[in-house]
Amino acid sequence: MSRYLDAIRIILRPARRPIIQLLGAFGIMFTFPILVILPFAEAPTDWNRIRYLVAGLQVKNLDEALQHYRADCGRYPSTEEGLASLVDGNKIPGWRGPYLRRIPPDPWSRPYVYDSRTDPPTILSYGADSLPGGTSFNADVSQVSWSKPIPESSYEIRVKQILFSAMFVAAVLIFPASIYALVRFR
DSSP, rough: OHHHHHHHHHHHHHGGHHHHHHHHHHHHHHHHHHHHHGGOOOOOOOOHOOOOHHHHHHHHHHHHHHHHOOOOSSSSSOOTTTTGGOOOOOTOOOOOSSSSSOOOTEEEEEEEOTTTTTOOOOEEEEETTTSSOOGGGGGGGOOOOOOOOOOOOHHHHHHHHHHHHHHHHHHHHHHHHHHHHHHHHH
8 A cells, every 4th residue: 555655656746836836826816806805795684684675665665556546536545445445446436546456465475454544544564573563674664664774683693704704714724825835836
């Protein structure tokens, strides 16, 4: 067995320098962009953040459709008529709809809550936890709250810390080693 290892060493000894230089060049090629891009990188987004933003946009579209309904009919739909009256007028005087093709469920696949007892009426999604109130992505989404900034979730903070730490350590260890290999085996 030792004869085979000696033979491999004899064969690879002249190629050692170019192989180390090639590995050093690859190390620089892959870590330099990481060092340059790392300060500007953004961690992956929690899916509930995206759902929360989609819910806000849907609430805004439903509210705009309600405003068109009110302009045509002179009133908002009653709670009993609900948001379905934006799609189907049911012989309501002045109705010139449909104001929407369909009423979408919220991003968590639940129907929006509509309450006409307030002025203007409230369109509401209970967020990720489907319970009234809440914080972060569990907060209610309505015409008033949908545009408020949402703090990072614990998932987003944890992923950002792990991702940036791993990339930084890899870049800090590999980049100098690659430069050393290129300089040392020139």
